[in-house]
Amino acid sequence: MKIILFGATGMIGQGVLRECLVDPSVEVVLAVGRSPLAQDHPKLQTLVLSDLYDVTAYENQMAGYDLCFFSLGSSAAGTKEPDYRPINFDLPVAVANSLARINPQMTFIYISGAGTDSTEKGRSMWARVKGQTENAILRLPFKAAYMFRIGAVVPMHGIKSKTPLYNFFYAVGTPLMLLLRKFSPANVQTTEEIGKAVLIVAGRGVPSAILERSDIYRLLH
Secondary structure, X not given: OEEEEEOOOOHHHHHHHHHHHHOOXXXXXXXXXXXXXXXXXXXXXXXXXXXXXXXXXXXXXHOOOOEEEEOOOOOOOOOOHHHHHHHHHHHHHHHHHHHHHHOOOOEEEEEEEOOOOOOOOOOOHHXXXXXXXXXXXXXXXXOEEEEEXXXXXXXXOOOOOOOHHHHHHHHHHHHHHHHHHHHOHHHEEEHHHHHHHHHHHHHHOOOOOEEOHHHHHHHHO
16 A cells, blocks of 8 residues: 655654554555655655645656545634634645545545534534535545544654644643543544554545544444
C-alpha cells in the first residue's frame, strides 16, 4: 500500500506515520507539508510545498497512491469562521478534489471531530464547517472515503503536539484521560490506536463512511 500523509508533524499525524512505517503492508509514505520532517526511514518520502492550497503543479508526484490520510486543521478556540474556514474547509477540500481526479481508486481518510454536524445547520460554527468538509469530501469520486470523528486522544511513543499549550495539557491531563479510558474505553483513543484503525479501514474497508469514537474502538477490539 502506498500512502500520502498530510499533517505528519501534528500529534495525530505522527501517530499514523509511526504505524505506517512499522506495518509491513505499507510500501511507501509520502509526507506532504510546508517543512521537511526530522526523521528518516527507508519507506518515508517528503514533498515540501510552500502553498498547500494548490497542489496541481505536483500532481504527477502524487499519482499512483492507494490512500490519503488528511489530518491538517486548526483549533476553533477564539476563532471566527472567516479565519477557521480556510484551513478546515478550503484546504482539505482543495486537496481532496485534486487527488480524486488523479487517483480515483484512492481511499481518502479525513480526521474530523466528535460532534461534527452533518446537517451543516447547527449553532456550533466549528461543527457546521467540519460537517461541510465531510460532506464535500464524501461527494467526490474516490474508491472510498472515511471520516474519523475522534475525541480525546492520548499521545504515545514520545509523540508531542506542535502547540506548547497542548503539551502542557497532555502532561497534566493524561492521567485523567487514562482514568476515563478505564471506565469508558470507547471515548478515549491513543495515537497508536488511531494509526492502527486507519490501516484497518484502508485495508479492508468498513460499511459506514463516518466513524464515531465507538466505531473506531470496535475496529480494534
